[in-house]
Amino acid sequence: MPPQSIRNTDDARDERLGLSTLEDISKLILQSQGLEETLRNIVRLVAGRMQTEVCSIYLLDDERLVLRATIGLALDAVGRISLGLDEGLIGYTAETRNVVNVDEPQSHPRFHYIADSNEEIYHSFLGIPLHDRQRMIGVMAIQTIEPRQFNAIEISTLTTIAFQLSAVVASARLMDRLERESQLRVDASTHAAGHQPSATITDSILKGELGFGGVAIGPAFLIDEELGVADIGDDEPVELESKLDRLADAFEKSKIETLCLEKRLAQRLGEEDAAIFHSHLMILQDRVLIDKLRGHIHDGRSVTWSIKHVIGEYVNAFQRMDDPYLQERAADMEDIGRRLLANLGGQVRDVIALPYDAIVVAKSLLPSDIAMLDHAKILGLVLEASDSNGHAVIIAKSLGIPALVGVAGASRHVEPGANLILDSASRALHIDPAQSIQDEYRRLKIDGVRQQEALQQYKDRDAVTVDGTRVSLRANIGLLSDVAIAQQHGALGVGLYRTELPYMSRASFPDRQTQYEIYRRVVEGFPGQPVTVRTLDIGGDKMLPYFDSPKELNPFLGWRSVRVSLDHREMFQTQIEAVLMAATHGNVRLMFPMVTTIDEIAACKEIVANARQSLSDQGWDIPHVPVGVMIEVPGAVALADHFAKEVDFFALGTNDLIQYLLAADRANPAVSRYYDSLHPAVLSSIAQMVAAAKRCGRELCICGEMASDPACFAILVGLGLREFSVSSPSIFGLKALLSRLDIDQLTMMSQQALTQASGNHVRQLVDAMIGDETESLR
Numbered sequence: 001m002p003p004q005s006i007r008n009t010d011d012a013r014d015e016r017l018g019l020s021t022l023e024d025i026s027k028l029i030l031q032s033q034g035l036e037e038t039l040r041n042i043v044r045l046v047a048g049r050m051q052t053e054v055c056s057i058y059l060l061d062d063e064r065l066v067l068r069a070t071i072g073l074a075l076d077a078v079g080r081i082s083l084g085l086d087e088g089l090i091g092y093t094a095e096t097r098n099v100v101n102v103d104e105p106q107s108h109p110r111f112h113y114i115a116d117s118n119e120e121i122y123h124s125f126l127g128i129p130l131h132d133r134q135r136m137i138g139v140m141a142i143q144t145i146e147p148r149q150f151n152a153i154e155i156s157t158l159t160t161i162a163f164q165l166s167a168v169v170a171s172a173r174l175m176d177r178l179e180r181e182s183q184l185r186v187d188a189s190t191h192a193a194g195h196q197p198s199a200t201i202t203d204s205i206l207k208g209e210l211g212f213g214g215v216a217i218g219p220a221f222l223i224d225e226e227l228g229v230a231d232i233g234d235d236e237p238v239e240l241e242s243k244l245d246r247l248a249d250a251f252e253k254s255k256i257e258t259l260c261l262e263k264r265l266a267q268r269l270g271e272e273d274a275a276i277f278h279s280h281l282m283i284l285q286d287r288v289l290i291d292k293l294r295g296h297i298h299d300g301r302s303v304t305w306s307i308k309h310v311i312g313e314y315v316n317a318f319q320r321m322d323d324p325y326l327q328e329r330a331a332d333m334e335d336i337g338r339r340l341l342a343n344l345g346g347q348v349r350d351v352i353a354l355p356y357d358a359i360v361v362a363k364s365l366l367p368s369d370i371a372m373l374d375h376a377k378i379l380g381l382v383l384e385a386s387d388s389n390g391h392a393v394i395i396a397k398s399l400g401i402p403a404l405v406g407v408a409g410a411s412r413h414v415e416p417g418a419n420l421i422l423d424s425a426s427r428a429l430h431i432d433p434a435q436s437i438q439d440e441y442r443r444l445k446i447d448g449v450r451q452q453e454a455l456q457q458y459k460d461r462d463a464v465t466v467d468g469t470r471v472s473l474r475a476n477i478g479l480l481s482d483v484a485i486a487q488q489h490g491a492l493g494v495g496l497y498r499t500e501l502p503y504m505s506r507a508s509f510p511d512r513q514t515q516y517e518i519y520r521r522v523v524e525g526f527p528g529q530p531v532t533v534r535t536l537d538i539g540g541d542k543m544l545p546y547f548d549s550p551k552e553l554n555p556f557l558g559w560r561s562v563r564v565s566l567d568h569r570e571m572f573q574t575q576i577e578a579v580l581m582a583a584t585h586g587n588v589r590l591m592f593p594m595v596t597t598i599d600e601i602a603a604c605k606e607i608v609a610n611a612r613q614s615l616s617d618q619g620w621d622i623p624h625v626p627v628g629v630m631i632e633v634p635g636a637v638a639l640a641d642h643f644a645k646e647v648d649f650f651a652l653g654t655n656d657l658i659q660y661l662l663a664a665d666r667a668n669p670a671v672s673r674y675y676d677s678l679h680p681a682v683l684s685s686i687a688q689m690v691a692a693a694k695r696c697g698r699e700l701c702i703c704g705e706m707a708s709d710p711a712c713f714a715i716l717v718g719l720g721l722r723e724f725s726v727s728s729p730s731i732f733g734l735k736a737l738l739s740r741l742d743i744d745q746l747t748m749m750s751q752q753a754l755t756q757a758s759g760n761h762v763r764q765l766v767d768a769m770i771g772d773e774t775e776s777l778r
Helices: 004-017 021-031 034-050 088-096 152-180 188-192 240-269 276-284 287-298 303-319 324-328 330-344 367-372 391-399 435-458 481-488 500-504 512-524 562-567 569-585 598-617 634-638 640-644 654-662 669-674 680-696 710-719 728-738 743-753 759-775
Strands: 054-061 064-071 082-084 100-103 124-132 135-144 205-207 209-212 215-223 358-362 378-383 403-405 419-423 428-431 470-477 494-498 530-534 587-592 627-631 649-652 699-702 723-726
Touching: 034 054, 034 064, 034 135, 034 152, 054 088, 064 088, 064 135, 082 088, 088 100, 088 124, 088 135, 124 152, 135 152, 152 276, 152 512, 215 378, 215 435, 240 276, 240 287, 240 303, 240 330, 276 330, 287 303, 303 330, 358 419, 378 419, 419 435, 435 728, 470 481, 470 728, 481 728, 494 512, 494 723, 512 530, 512 569, 512 587, 562 569, 562 598, 569 587, 569 598, 587 598, 587 649, 598 627, 598 640, 627 634, 634 640, 634 654, 634 680, 640 649, 640 680, 649 680, 654 680, 680 699, 680 710, 680 743, 680 759, 710 728, 710 743, 710 759, 723 728, 743 759
Parallel strands: 215 358, 358 378, 378 403, 470 494, 470 723, 494 530, 530 587, 587 627, 627 649, 649 699, 699 723
Antiparallel strands: 054 064, 054 135, 064 082, 100 124, 124 135, 205 428, 209 403, 215 419, 419 428
């Protein structure tokens, strides 16, 4: 159980710091005029709440860390003191991009004395790096006169503040950069000219990419206007003061709305995702932006024209930058522009209430759209943007909404209210299809609903064959919203919790407390049932936007998964500690991905032991947590007997195992035909793992996507697998299939499959023996 002393410390920290990070920094931004005043207010607040004599902020400028704000050091040092990345503890913090926590800093080998700074009287130093994604921005430094070692909770809190501060600094600097680079100013005609590629159209069909599976039928609702709102006419007051008053009122309303959106998104997705609105507040406070708007109004332009013109210039400037990250910031400016225009026109932007159940069509959906959309009326989602991992698609998946992304030209070719059919299986959007096509899709939709209703009877049933052989069907999950979906489908716990998804949806590494809260909620969602937590699995096709990673010719064969974790042991131990803390709330199992050597297992277990000891020292009583490995490479299959001596269980990760066995990148369309789940080599490797697990007395669960396919599932049961982790919506169908088959039949089929020469031959075998049963579930 969590120690009482830790809970008391948390309460004391909340009372002492009282930052409520989002709200307090938002207030500071609104109370400050520009970046310099914001920085001064932040160092004053942090020093007071942390009860330290010094808080300083250094920002990176032309490879030098320049003191930009301080409480405690000599005020005339601001702007004068600058350090290289190889100078002092400040430079050391920036160079390593890690927290530096030392007492008696004068004795540290990297200490660098600066005359007239008054630093010599301080006897502790805490440096927190400031970075925006992969960009180093600067350092926040805390110093005290009395010797002091800052504890983990204080460091975690300051790291959170540093993250919020980074967003503020990055936004302010980007605005300054746009002003300096006047060549990025483009005329209105260039802004109006679209660069959207032509859509692929065949008989009123647009093609796209899969966002989330399913079929949706209904009218279109477009979010496609310039800056997101209908064009507001120029029927404005002629008097100059009246127009300026309207502009000021729109800015004030937009600031209030931004604060409300920030709170709403924080409740839904977490504080770090909502922190994007700090940068929005900084832009709404930007004097250069406001002066530009006022200048156009003084020149006789309308308020509406001025906002569209100036915001359009900024959007174009960002889009023309070479840096993809800076290009993405255009979305922030666009979001702010549409908020200003909506408030200028008196439009209340609380929830985007769809007037009818509809398929939403948009170029992209911004953070405020996601916070305000009326999810209950969305039948489907069509986006021109090709971001299959964006917030909009993540929410569509969690709600079970069919989605297509990368549908070029959708907002130009789809009229409001047009009849649409979204078929994710064929990656197609049908626009005003013929009545015969509509009738056919409606029939298919009705059949699908009926089939799902019929399968509901299996929710509370065991997964069991005709002759009584039982298997366990658990869920693959990655988001908190997946918990409810797994519960609805009767999953017996979680066989694979992909912890990288919470990492991928944030702008920086989540701290231990944040991870613990997420994991705890997942574990509590499955009382009495196992939850297998896989440690961070990045690399290959899953990268973090804020994490430095090498450029590799073949990332799938390079630095990924447990290799990354073992090279960043502090990060790794932080995650493991969070998992162990969550284990005090339920039945947790810990699993390491893509292990290839016995040395890796030993290193992982050593970190687990260190994490357990660290928590014990803090008063935590951690229960026994089984440790396992994911078998994803052929070498691990060959070493299974040796691995079994070091771990409590195995999991088969067939997604990677198949591509490594068959040398076929599963994400490469050019070789996708070679990626075959039923290839005899794949089945032989699985059979080998089943035999090793049985021989060594270790549990074996299969977690790959092939387990959700009815034909593959039948073969796997016949091979002897009894634990499966699958996508939740497939559970009912797999139970139904199993209830019609007997184990002798499945065993015989699987043994024959092992003798086949190709995957096609295996499929023919399955079709011949149980084809009618599997076909009904596809």
